[in-house]
Amino acid sequence: MPPGRVSSRPTPNPVDHNPFENGPRPSATPRPRNYEPVKSWVAPEETPVPRRRPARRRIPLKVIIGYAVLVLAVVGGLIALYSFTRLYNFLGNITVQREDTTGQVIQGTSITGHGRVNIVLLGLDQRPNDNEGTRSDTMLVLSVDQDTNTANLLSIPRDLWVKIPGHDNNRINTAYYFGDLDRPGKGGPPLVKETLLENFGIKVDYFATINFDGFRSVIDAIGGINLDVKKPLLDSEYPTEDYGIKRIFIPAGLQHMNGQTALEYARSRHADSDLGRNQRQQEVLLAVREQGINLGLLTNSQLQSALQGAIQTDLTPGDMLALGRLAVGMKKESIKQFSIDANITKNVVIDGQDVLQADPAALQKLLADFQSAPVPPTPVSAKASAHIFVYNGTFQEGFAARTQKFLQSKGFTVDNVAQAPDAGNYRQTVINVYTGKQDVANELATALGLKPDAIKLKGSGGQPGIDIEVICGDDLQVPS
Structure with missing residues (x-):
């Protein structure tokens, strides 16, 4: 178009103009392999940031230990409460009311921690299908001084001729029989x-009975x-419970007795006399006390079962527990023994019966000594008089010498040590144990942490001058 002329055609808008609208679109440039079209960009959502948990507060170790101790104390307390409740219930089952001969209930307690308390211990001759009534076969009076924690023990022979209140004179063992006739099941004690009280002036506070089966x-x-x-x-006429007789023999020396043998030893009359029997009964009673304390007498469930139905007392459960605490703290040397024996009695025949009659003056002197306040004895350690020999029964070098040193530090006398041949x-x-040092053997077992069955009563065969041998085994643990 010539210059200076203005075209009449409108100028195309660059935005609206399509250069290919009047012709074909040129062929597209080949796309490369793996081509992916560009996606429209979308702003990603904000990724949530997890909240940080607050750090756990550490509990100090001493607090944890404190809680553990508290839990153990509570559990232990519950167990102790259960054991105590079981024991208390057992004691309640063997207790009867304290009554006088008229059946009047006696209130209060004599076990206060002060003064003297007297208890009569009765072994009853109760036999199956016995229609002749029950007599006391054994009678002992235990007098405990609560202030000095000492005791006196008096044996009374069953054939002693005395006045029975409300009845004629008779053997003292018939007192239970006549009382039981007056008030069946209650009047004997x-x-x-x-x-x-009438014959000896002894005011008895309580009683305890046990029969042969229970013993x-x-x-x-x-x-x-x-x-x-x-x-x-040796007793060739020992009475059996079916009213027969049999022969019994118990050799001299240290003897481990079961229930039947101990009963025969305590009851036999024909081996020596009724008076010799009193001494044996006291020996048995004190041995039972010693063994009972070593094993924890009242908490022994087998013992509780044995006593159920075989023993009866008018001590309350609380009184029995209080006496038990006294007994545990009472030394064997603090128990003084008395007996109405051949020195103050004579055999006589009264109304056709062979009985014992006491000399009044001698009896009164004995009873005065019995009821006087006992003087606590000066403690004499049995350890010092017992000669001990320690053998090493293992192959640990120096084990016997180490045991000797340990025992000597506990007050025992150890004469020598050696390696055991076997x-x-x-x-x-x-x-x-080769001599009568059973008490020392019990203390030895306790000091060494051994059970009572570690003690073997030999009686003979030991070295001259040696009372006890200790043969150290693999189980023994002695501080270095």
Whole structure:
């Protein structure tokens, strides 16, 4: 178009103009492999940031230990409460009301921690299908001084001729029989108490009875007792419970007795006399006490079962527990023994009966000594008089010498040590007793952490001058 002329055609708008609208679109440039069209960009959502948990607060170790101790204390307390409740219930089952001969209930308690308390212990001759009534076969009076924690023990022979209140004169063992006739099932013990008061001036506060079956069961429940029999006991006329007789023999020396043997030893009359029997009964009673304390007498469930139905007392459960605490703290040397024996009695025949009659003056002197306040004895350690020999029954070098040093630090007298000829054969430690040092053997077992069955009563065969041998076994642990 010539210059200067203005075209009449409108100028195309660059936005609207399509250069290919009047012709074909040129062929597209080939796309490369793996081509992916560009996606429209979308702003990503904000990724949530997880919240940080607050750091756990660490509980100090001492607080954890404190909680553990508290839990253990609570659990232990519950167990102790259960055991105590069980024990208290058991004691309640063997307790009867304290009554006088008229049946009047006696209130209050004599076990206050002060003054003297007297208890009569009765072994009853109760037999199956016995229509002749029950008599006391054994009678002992235990007098406890609560202030000095000492005791006196008096044996009374069953054939002693006395006045029975409300009845004619008779053997003292008939007091229970007549009381039981007056008030069946209840009158025996109260009349025994009244008989002791009238004839001896002894005010008895409480009673405890046990029959033959109970006696046997008690001894067996505590694992038997150990007694040093001074001389052989032979009785060819020992009375059986079916009213027959049999022959019994118990050799001299240290003897481990079960319930039946202990009963025969305590009851036999024909081996020596009724008076010799009194001494044996006291020996048995003290041995039972010693073994019972070692094993925890009142908490022994087998013992509780044995006593159920075999023992009866008018001590309350609280009184029995209080007496038990006194007994545990009472030394054997603090128990003084008395007996109405041949020195103050004579055999006489009254109304056709062979009985014992006491000399009044001698009896009064004995009773005055019995009821006087006992003087606590000066403690004499039995350890010092017992000669001990320690053997090493293992192959640990110096084990016997180390045991000797440990025992000497505990007050024992250890004369010598040596290697056992048969070392290596002792998995368990053994304590051999060759003389009557049973008390020392019990203390040895306790000091060494051994059970009572580690003690073996030999009686003979030991070295001259040696009372006890300790043969150290693999189980023994002695501080270095």
